[in-house]
Amino acid sequence: MASATDQLTGSLNFGVIAKATELKNRIWFTLAALIVYRIGTYVPVPGVDAAVMGEMLRQHGGGILGMFDMFTGGALGRMTVLALNIMPYISASIIVQLMTAAIPSWETLKKEGESGRKKLNQYTRYLTLVIALVQAYGIAAGLEGIRGSSGAAVADPGMFFRISSVITLVGGTMFLMWLGEQITARGVGNGISLIIFAGIVANLPSALISTLELGRTGALSTFFIIFFLSAALGTIALVVFVERAQRRLPVQYPKRQVGNRMFGGENTHLPLKLNTAGVIPPIFASSLLLLPATVAGFATDRTSDTWLQTIANMLAHGQPLYMTLYMALIIFFAFFYTAVVFNPTETADNLKKYGGFVPGIRPGQQTADYLDRVLTRLTVLGAAYLCVVCMIPEILISHYGVPFYFGGTSLLIIVTVTMDTVAQVQSHLFAHQYEGLIKKSRLGGRGPRPR
DSSP states (O other): OHHHHHHHHHHHHHHHHHHHHHHHHHHHHHHHHHHHHHHHTTSBOTTBOHHHHHHHHHHSTTSHHHHHHHHTTTHHHHTBTTSSTTHHHHHHHHHHHHHHHHOHHHHHHHHTOHHHHHHHHHHHHHHHHHHHHHHHHHHHHHHTTOEETTEESBSSOSHHHHHHHHHHHHHHHHHHHHHHHHHHHHSSSOHHHHHHHHHHHHTHHHHHHHHHHHHHHTSSOHHHHHHHHHHHHHHHHHHHHHHTOEEEEEEEOOEEEETTEEEEOOEEEEEEESOTTTTHHHHHHHHHHHHHHHHHHHHHHHOOOHHHHHHHHHTSTTOHHHHHHHHHHHHHHHHHHHHHHOOHHHHHHHHHHTTOBOTTSOTTHHHHHHHHHHHHHHHHHHHHHHHHHHHHHHHHHHHHOOOGGGSHHHHHHHHHHHHHHHHHHHHHHHHHHHHHHHHHHHHHTOSOOOO
8 A cells, every 4th residue: 555655656756756857848949049039139229329318318217218228128228129129019009909809800809719810919029020110210210310518329320220220120020929929828927918027117217226326425315215216016915916906797607408417507706806907007007198298308309499409308207297188098097998808798698608607697788788887887996906006106116216117007017927928837737736645546546445
């Protein structure tokens, strides 16, 4: 009996170790891919003086350029081949999601399963290429007009420089898109999210050092730095709590008799996240709000128009108009994107199709109205949570010069990507444990039982 138990334990441990090795290989592949990405953020675009670009970014770093430089992990400030990063792919993905809800044929593709998903992914890749071409040409043309204290940013402007820069920047974006897909397929976590995560986290140490340097020089008090770091930890705890929060609606399935056997009769639940929109509302709100402020800031450097200067001042960080518009855009995009990703009518039809119902609510339109009412209340709370998380760091950034990397959007991305990656690792481990238990039960069930 003891020998059989030892054999069983040994076989179980062997299975767990074999599967754990696969998981470790996935983790190593993910780390290697992220290292390749970080190396690419230091390969410069030919013909561009990175010092001039860095000087310009320091002057206008409080606008949309500073936010994009944060997402690219500093690649935009160094003007490297990955300056566009994965942002064109994210824009294309969001546009395809919006068009899926608006175009009936694309909505049909979404419902077709794996084949439809592959075709939509192909559309996303094509749109990524188009957006990257437009953005790359805009950057190449804009670089030719940038001058710093040490001279022009481009030593030899012209059509050849524009074409070579477009090819380089677009190639970098397409490479990152491929790398993200490889991480998703062969690594752990969502590849695109991990690339953005790596870019933000890579500059967190330098941002923390610059904050501590402000304290050393006396620009910030020690008490404020302690309070700020405590507030950052509290914000992370709030994000974790809310992102894991769910409203679980009970769903029942009636019993069905097939021949002499009874099926169904299950009691389950429909989970609705408190923040269904995720990090999309802050990103969209920041992009739309910082774009006119950045344009106005560039225009005031070339002209002396007082109305442009007034717009730039009113849309500066921490100003009442900026804060009001920022909150309004976050709330709008929270409701808008939630309506795009979750369709109450479709969910109610699927429940009715498979015989499920919410207790006390009639299937069909009444269930759809009930889901819409619950989701609206959850979105109100989710939008309020996003406003709080984004407003508090925004005030600290504007009044005390805290780096962008401690903003609400960056903290949201870091925490949510970390939670998703950890959840995927845990799912791999759980799957390995279940496989080990199945092997154990099969091994223990061999042979006739003694009478």
